[in-house]
Amino acid sequence: MAEKKVGKQTVRFEKGTYVAGGAAVVGRKEGEGPLSASFDLLLKDDRYEEKTWEKAESKMLKEAMYLALKNADKKKQDVDLVLSGDLLNQIMSSSFMARDLQLPFLGLYGACSTMTESLLLGAMLTEGGFAKNVLIGASSHFCTAERQFRMPVEHGNQRPPSAQWTATAAGSMVLTEQRCPVRIDCGTIGKVIDAGIKDANRMGSAMAPAAVDTILNHFADTGRSFADYDLVLTGDLGYIGKAIAADLLVDAGMDPQLVKERYDDCGTMLYDRERQDVHGGGSGCGCSAAVFSAHILKRMEAGELSRVLLLSTGAMLSTISPLQGESIPGIAHGVVLEVC
Amino acid sequence: MEKKDIAKGYEAYTESFTPKPPYLKNCLWAFFVGGSLCMLAYFVQGLLMGGGMKEDDAQTLVTVGVIMIAQLLTALGPFDTFAKKAGAGLIVPISGFANSMVAPAMEYKKEGLVLGAGAKLFTVAGPVLVCGITASVIVGVIYWLTGM
Numbered sequence: 179m180a181e182k183k184v185g186k187q188t189v190r191f192e193k194g195t196y197v198a199g200g201a202a203v204v205g206r207k208e209g210e211g212p213l214s215a216s217f218d219l220l221l222k223d224d225r226y227e228e229k230t231w232e233k234a235e236s237k238m239l240k241e242a243m244y245l246a247l248k249n250a251d252k253k254k255q256d257v258d259l260v261l262s263g264d265l266l267n268q269i270m271s272s273s274f275m276a277r278d279l280q281l282p283f284l285g286l287y288g289a290c291s292t293m294t295e296s297l298l299l300g301a302m303l304t305e306g307g308f309a310k311n312v313l314i315g316a317s318s319h320f321c322t323a324e325r326q327f328r329m330p331v332e333h334g335n336q337r338p339p340s341a342q343w344t345a346t347a348a349g350s351m352v353l354t355e356q357r358c359p360v361r362i363d364c365g366t367i368g369k370v371i372d373a374g375i376k377d378a379n380r381m382g383s384a385m386a387p388a389a390v391d392t393i394l395n396h397f398a399d400t401g402r403s404f405a406d407y408d409l410v411l412t413g414d415l416g417y418i419g420k421a422i423a424a425d426l427l428v429d430a431g432m433d434p435q436l437v438k439e440r441y442d443d444c445g446t447m448l449y450d451r452e453r454q455d456v457h458g459g460g461s462g463c464g465c466s467a468a469v470f471s472a473h474i475l476k477r478m479e480a481g482e483l484s485r486v487l488l489l490s491t492g493a494m495l496s497t498i499s500p501l502q503g504e505s506i507p508g509i510a511h512g513v514v515l516e517v518c
Numbered sequence: 519m520e521k522k523d524i525a526k527g528y529e530a531y532t533e534s535f536t537p538k539p540p541y542l543k544n545c546l547w548a549f550f551v552g553g554s555l556c557m558l559a560y561f562v563q564g565l566l567m568g569g570g571m572k573e574d575d576a577q578t579l580v581t582v583g584v585i586m587i588a589q590l591l592t593a594l595g596p597f598d599t600f601a602k603k604a605g606a607g608l609i610v611p612i613s614g615f616a617n618s619m620v621a622p623a624m625e626y627k628k629e630g631l632v633l634g635a636g637a638k639l640f641t642v643a644g645p646v647l648v649c650g651i652t653a654s655v656i657v658g659v660i661y662w663l664t665g666m
Contacts, residue, residue, distance in 0.1 A: 230628045330625035332592050333642060334601025334609055334617050339537040374525020375532065383532035418535050425535075505525065 182305070185399025187392075188366045195304045196358035197351050197515065198311070199250025200471035203242040205320070205346025207456075208468070211449045216473040218245045224321065224346050232266065235319035235348070236274045238464075239264070242348040243279065243315055246471065250352035257281050257352075258309035261300050263292035264317045264463055265344075266326060267497075271317050281313070290385075290414050291368070291492030292316040293349060293467040294511040298365040300353045301513070315350035315471075316490075318462030327378070327497055341379040342416045342461035345448055349467025351475070360478050363485070363514040366396040370494055372507035378493075378500050382419020382445070382458055385491045388508030389415060390426045392489055396512050404436035408483045411474065412510065413466030413490035414445035416459030444469040466490040478517055485516045544605055551607025559584055581612060588616035593624065618642040 184190050201218040209220030219241060226234040239262065247254060260279060263286035264271035276283035288295040296314035303309045321331050323344035329335045353362070371391050375384035389412045397403055404410060415423055420443040427441065428434045444466045445459035470488050477483045491510040500506070559580045566576040591597040597617050601608045608614060619639060626638040640647065 325625050329642065330621040332595070332598055332617070332624055333621035334592075334598045334614065336602070336605060336609075338539055373528040374521070375529060380532065380536060383529075383536065386532075387528070418532075418537075421535050422532055 184364065185395070187369070187395050188364055188399035189298075189302060190364040191301055191305045191362050193305050193307075194355060194357065195301045195362045196354050196356065196518075197360040197362065197475065198252060198354040198356065198358050199246055199248075200349065200351040200475040201242050201245030201249050202347060202349040202468035202472035203238045203245065204348075204464075204468055205238075207320075207343075207454060208345055208347050208448060211454060213447060213469065213473050216476050217468060218242070218249070218472060221346075224319065231319055231321035231325070232270055233274075235264065235266070235271045235317050235322050235346075236278075238319070238346075238348040239271055239315055239317040239350070240275045240278055242317070242350040242467075242471070243275070243313055246313065246315070246350035246352050250354070252311060252352055252354070254279070254281065256311050257313045258311055259284065259300075259303060260313045260315075261286060261296040262313075262315040262317075262350075263287050263296065265289060265323050271319075271322070272315075288490070288509065288511070289492030289494055290318070290461060290463050290466065291490040291509050291511050292463045293413065293470060294365075294488055294490040294513045297351065297353070297362070297470075297488070297513045298367065298511055301362040301365060304353050304355050310355050312353040313350065314353060315348060316463035316467040317348035318344050318464035318467075319346045320344045320462075321346070323462060337457055338379050340382070340418055340458045342381055342414065342445060342458040343449070343456040344462040345414075345460045345465040345468065347448075347462070347464030347468035349464060349469070349471035351471050357518075359517055360475065361516055361518045363516045364400065365514065366392055366399060366512040368392040368489075368510045368512070370507045370509045372505055374505045376500060376503070376505045378495065378506065380418070381414075381461060381493050381506070382416040383422060384506035385493050385508035385510070386415055386419045386422040386426060389419075389423050389489055389491045389510040390430065392510040392512050393427065393487070394430055396487065404432055404440050407440060407485050407487050407514075409474075409486045410441045411470075411486060411488050412441075412443045412445075413488075413492075414459070414461040415443045415491055416445040416461060417451070418458055419443065419491075420446055420459075447473075463490070474515075478515060481517070483517070485514065488513050488515065547604075548606035548610070551604045552610055553607070555584075555607065555611055555613065584611070584613055585616040588613035589620045592617045592620040615643060615646065618646070
């Protein structure tokens with residue numbers, strides 16, 4: 179009898195699962211953006227004193243996790259399980275971080291939806307009594323993503339105005355069964371939604387339907403609406419995807435004023451659109467991971483936000499699927515954080 | 519409604535949110551930049567010939583010079599910054615080809631000289647070579663047949 183299941187896709191956390199703390203490590207461009215004050219470590223050089231971009235990204239994730247533990251006032255020995263993922267083949271960044279951390283580890287792949295995927299699963303494991311403290315995280319790096327999905331970094335290729343910038347960032351949170359100011363209320367597991375966009379330079383357009391689908395199903399399952407949240411925040415739809423999602427939500431019957439006031443996207447918050455030439459906005463696992471783990475958590479702990487719906491949004495393409503003529507499917511997982 | 523129709527409809531809908539690149543402006547700018555680059559190369563060639571060099575040698579030297587400058591700028595870093603502003607005018611001439619060889623060499627060197635840089639050197643330029651050589655073969659055959 180799945181008594182914690184609500185509606186079609188939502189799970190409710192009743193026993194008590196909390197976020198003890200969070201932290202984010204970001205690269206140079208992100209450290210020069212509007213949210214820089216909220217991040218725990220700003221790197222001057224995206225190489226982070228490592229020989230390869232992949233090693234740098236792994237180190238960023240590891241450091242974010244150590245800082246999250248510090249902010250949560252917990253020790254590494256307190257952690258029962260680590261859940262994390264990234265964009266790289268064979269989740270290279272997470273795997274090698276886990277090798278260094280030497281804790282029980284479950285690697286995840288959800289593309290850019292990994293942060294809320296790990297939040298959801300970590301909360302379910304804590305709620306189910308399988309772990310007392312769970313360390314979750316996600317990372318991305320502009321250079322590792324470019325060399326895997328697109329072109330060598332020094333290549334002079336052009337990016338169209340709709341192309342998004344993969345964030346060099348890592349975010350981590352510590353989930354716990356001990357009572358803390360911020361609790362995890364419920365979560366909605368997303369379905370893969372493919373609206374038929376084939377152009378990888380239009381990621382926001384490709385992912386928006388998945389985000390809207392999860393939001394609407396979340397509201398249907400919980401009986402809530404925009405009025406019940408201070409903020410509904412998608413991970414990386416970017417400027418274009420955010421506008422499309424807002425339009426689709428209003429078209430589905432949501433209050434236009436509330437959508438305007440309470441819906442936002444991390445990809446549009448991470449960079450300064452005028453000053454920093456990022457075209458379509460930020461993207462990558464690290465985009466939502468860093469914004470959720472640092473900026474949002476801090477605002478909640480300061481009492482500025484009392485209930486938020488966070489949705490990391492992922493594009494489930496592979497390095498070869500667009501070449502084989504496939505369109506880009508999207509997915510979004512929602513998690514509700516609440517100040518108790 | 520068929521999946522294909524939904525996809526078409528959605529794509530058309532998202533077009534209204536997606537800013538278009540200024541195609542005409544970009545083309546004109548590429549023409550100007552690319553043309554200027556070639557004019558400059560032609561001018562240098564003229565100087566060399568004026569200094570006594572044979573035409574063939576001057577052309578070769580100028581071509582090698584453009585390639586070397588593009589390679590150096592790629593290795594030092596600013597090439598992609600220039601290319602972003604210059605656009606196709608820098609990529610279409612041989613400077614772009616040079617960049618498309620050096621960029622993967624730099625990137626994949628991390629995986630070793632043989633299996634990294636060596637194996638992936640032509641990842642970007644490969645299609646250019648395949649198309650160019652294939653086209654040359656076809657033109658050559660046509661040339662030979664019409665000459666018979």
